[in-house]
Amino acid sequence: MTAGAAIPLAKPVIGDREIELVTEVLRSGQLSLGPMVERFERGWTERVGCRNAVATSSGTAGLHLALHALGIGPGDEVVTSSFSFVASANAVLFAGGAPVFADVDPDTFNMDPPRVEEAITERTRAILIVDIFGYPAELTALLEIAERHGLPVVEDACQTIDGSYNGRKLGTHGHPAVYGFYANKQLTTAEGGVVLTDDDDLAALLRSTRNQGRSDDGAWLVHSRMGFNYRLSDVHSAIGVAQLERLDDLLEGRARVAALYQHRLAPMSGVSPMFEGPQPRSWFVYAPRLDASIDRDAVIVSLGARGIQAKPYLPCIHLQPFYRLHLGHRAGTYPVTEAISASTIALPFFPEMTEHQVDRVCAAFSEALDEAGGR
Numbered sequence: 001m002t003a004g005a006a007i008p009l010a011k012p013v014i015g016d017r018e019i020e021l022v023t024e025v026l027r028s029g030q031l032s033l034g035p036m037v038e039r040f041e042r043g044w045t046e047r048v049g050c051r052n053a054v055a056t057s058s059g060t061a062g063l064h065l066a067l068h069a070l071g072i073g074p075g076d077e078v079v080t081s082s083f084s085f086v087a088s089a090n091a092v093l094f095a096g097g098a099p100v101f102a103d104v105d106p107d108t109f110n111m112d113p114p115r116v117e118e119a120i121t122e123r124t125r126a127i128l129i130v131d132i133f134g135y136p137a138e139l140t141a142l143l144e145i146a147e148r149h150g151l152p153v154v155e156d157a158c159q160t161i162d163g164s165y166n167g168r169k170l171g172t173h174g175h176p177a178v179y180g181f182y183a184n185k186q187l188t189t190a191e192g193g194v195v196l197t198d199d200d201d202l203a204a205l206l207r208s209t210r211n212q213g214r215s216d217d218g219a220w221l222v223h224s225r226m227g228f229n230y231r232l233s234d235v236h237s238a239i240g241v242a243q244l245e246r247l248d249d250l251l252e253g254r255a256r257v258a259a260l261y262q263h264r265l266a267p268m269s270g271v272s273p274m275f276e277g278p279q280p281r282s283w284f285v286y287a288p289r290l291d292a293s294i295d296r297d298a299v300i301v302s303l304g305a306r307g308i309q310a311k312p313y314l315p316c317i318h319l320q321p322f323y324r325l326h327l328g329h330r331a332g333t334y335p336v337t338e339a340i341s342a343s344t345i346a347l348p349f350f351p352e353m354t355e356h357q358v359d360r361v362c363a364a365f366s367e368a369l370d371e372a373g374g375r
Contacts, residue, residue: 001107006307007357010184010285011350014239015249021238028234030295033211036234036241043244043359047162048169050196052203055237056210059158059180059193061230063128065206066154066195066209070126072097079119080128080156080159081111082318083337087180088156089131089317097125098327101318107275109133112336113141120145126152131160131170134186134284135275139165139173154178158193161186163282164248172194181240186254186282187247189240192232204232253351260355261286261347270294270369286349287313289340295372296345302368308361313325313346 023177025036027273039056044053056062063183072078072095075251080088082101089099116127127146129137131280136157145154157170158165158180164170171177176199181192197203243250258274258281263274265288272289290296296312303310316337318329331338348361 004307004357004360005307007346007348007353007361008350009309009311009346011352012183012188013243013253013351015242017242017245021242022235023283025234025238027284031235032231032233034234035061035233037214039184039235040189040232040240040244043241044194044196047244047247048196049170049198050169050171052196053171053242054195054197054203054206054210056193056195056206057230057232057233057322058191059088059156059178059182060087060091061210061228062178062180062193063156063158064094065089065209065230066202067091067095067097067128068125068209069202069205070152070154072094075123076125077121077123078126078128079116081130081132081337082158082316082334083109083132083314084130084317085314086317086320087158088128089323092128095143095277099128100124101289101334101337103336104132104340106336106340107137108135108137108277109275109340110135111137111138111142114146116142117145122151122153124149125150126154128154128156130156130161133274133287134163134275134282136160136163136165136170136279143173143175157202159185159284160282161284161359162251163280165279172198174198176202178263181236181243184285186251186284187240189232189241189243192236192240194232205226221316250351251282254349254352257349257351257353257358258283258286260358261288261349261362264358265365268362268366268369283349285313285346287344287346289343290369292339292343292344293373294369296343299345299365299368300370302371303361303364306364306368308364309348311346313344314341316341329339 017328041053070206153175155177213225
């Protein structure tokens with residue numbers, strides 16, 4: 001195959017508009033608690049069609065604030081997915097609760113509704129839905145379960161930015177949805193997040209608790225409740241405003257690259273392209289599955305030798321060292337989650353990726369699969 005420059009796993013798209021707006025903030029002298037944050041939030045309410053958008057320092061912070069607002073505390077269980085970035089379950093721990101995992105669907109990789117119902121106990125106080133790899137979870141079934149058991153819902157949509165379910169944007173289904181804006185996301189603020197909600201009272205509480213529990217009337221240095229330093233700065237918001245202005249183009253670029261991958265990987269033996277179902281996927285990563293007979297680690301090493309970055313993605317949360325050591329989790333508890341986690345591989349994926357780069361990755365991928373055996 002033709003040699004070329006190394007191809008990274010992810011690459012943010014930053015241009016003149018981001019630089020222009022960041023410079024505007026720097027020159028204004030108001031780097032935090034300024035108008036750019038409100039501008040960024042307003043952009044989200046207009047795009048999603050929800051009443052409130054509360055910007056936070058990260059998606060993790062948004063999840064913690066939402067769970068804290070529900071009153072989650074010691075002895076409370078929150079049902080969620082182990083096939084997610086560790087922040088999903090960590091947010092439950094931050095609030096003082098205990099994450100209880102439900103196994104996932106083998107196609108969507110999202111929480112399997114029957115397994116969620118099985119995980120509910122008398123100590124369950126909420127369900128934390130996770131939309132993994134940009135594909136929305138089965139909201140209809142999950143919300144029915146939550147309503148039947150009288151449980152509030154928070155949605156971790158940090159990988160499903162601008163996502164929708166049955167034609168309705170996430171954040172308009174009657175519960176808060178949280179987006180995250182790390183550098184590899186569909187839209188980035190470098191670090192940041194936002195909580196979307198139609199609940200005005202919840203939004204007011206979130207605005208207070210993200211700012212150290214500042215009093216509802218905004219009185220200077222008056223704090224009426226316990227809070228956190230989870231503010232998003234105007235500098236980060238400026239990047240977000242610029243990104244939001246061209247989010248359609250960024251998403252279109254990701255969809256284009258995903259379509260190239262789907263087409264090229266379809267005839268490869270030993271590989272399952274990413275699931276495409278009735279709901280639209282907000283393309284976050286491109287992570288196909290390998291057959292169990294293929295040595296994924298060997299494939300990753302082989303790709304790296306060819307200048308192509310790849311990663312095992314995602315590790316199960318319940319098998320992370322902290323969760324094993326301190327919370328007593330062990331292998332074999334969630335077989336579907338564990339099988340998916342052991343077989344998915346993240347390939348280079350970003351909006352400006354060229355067709356030539358995709359071809360290089362796929363050619364190298366095919367060679368690596370042959371070298372790793374199992375085909």
